[in-house]
Amino acid sequence: MKTFFRHFGATGLVCVALASVASAVPAKKTPAKPAAKKPVAKAPVKKPPVKKPTIGIKETPQMTGAVGRFGELYGLKSGFTFQILGARYSYDAFDDYSQLYPEPDQKLLVLRVALKNNTPADLYFSSTDHEFQLQASNNELYTGSAYRLRSQLSNDYSPTLKPGQGIGQGEDNPFEVAIPIPNGVTISKIILKKGRKGSTEEVMRFFVAGTEGGDAKNIIAPPSVGNGKPPFKPEGFFPSSYYEFKINSVTFTSDPIAGTEPPENRQFAVVNITYKNATSKPQGYYDFLAGGLDKVAFTDADGENYPASGDIGVLKASSDERSEGEIAPDSEKTCRIVIPVPKNVALKTLIIGSAKGFRWTLDASNWK
Incomplete structure (x- = not known):
């Protein structure tokens, strides 16, 4: 001890004492981290059911209006x-004053x-003032x-009605309105702009039956001709603009027609057609x-088109003279x-x- 004191003095003694005290104090423990809590799953939010339109007043951000039903009677602001x-799709000429008919790839409602x-x-x-607007399923x-x-057809008809007088109540003389739409469209909503x-x-x-929110009373009937998917069986009359037509027969020949020979490796398909004037x-x-022979064509299984001969034109039924002139109503x-077609190709449409x-x-x- 004397030797220690002599070498290190009082300072060394103090350091030894402090070290002894420090070793006697227990080390502080780092507290353990609490276990992570698992997130509580939230209950799924239930969406409110979609409301179907009801008969009565219905408001939208665009326009305020009533929801109607076929067969119900409504008093309009116009005084009527x-x-x-009823409603139907149609490919027929409407035969109104404007001579409306479905153009290629159209139909009428x-x-x-x-x-x-x-x-x-x-x-x-x-x-x-009583215009209709149609909304399709694609908006x-x-x-x-x-x-x-019906009794006036293509005549200009702008009626002035006496008090209590009506039109269109009887089925024998219907009052109708037609709107052209694309052929592949389905109408979901009919809007009277009054x-x-x-x-x-x-x-x-x-709201049309069979569409979202539709009323079962608001039925649009299918067309009387052309209900389904093509190709259609070539039976009966088909409407097209002012006319209706039917295919009587299709024959094939390699002989010249109207002084014209078939092209090389081809024959003529001769389509016999009856058409009638469906307007007044x-x-x-x-x-x-x-006026549209270039649009008349046969097709084969490969999708090749064979258009009608514009050089030969439309011929009379029993001679090679051109069919010309007017056709009276009914x-x-x-x-x-x-139509020139290949000799050894099966025709499809x-x-x-x-x-x-x-x-x-x-x-x-x-047809072979």
């Missing part, structure tokens, strides 16, 4: 009571309506106001086929068109229609 009695003057004075019916919109009374009397409404909406006005033969004519009207795809597999 109005109802939709035809509404049968009835109205009555519900005022104490004579009341003029304006078709443009595209189509408008139209081509009205006709609100109900005594309300702030601007329109009436009719005389129509020209040119608007039937002659009258019919028979003609021939000539015939694409045919009037120059301006709907073009049909018919099954040609049985």
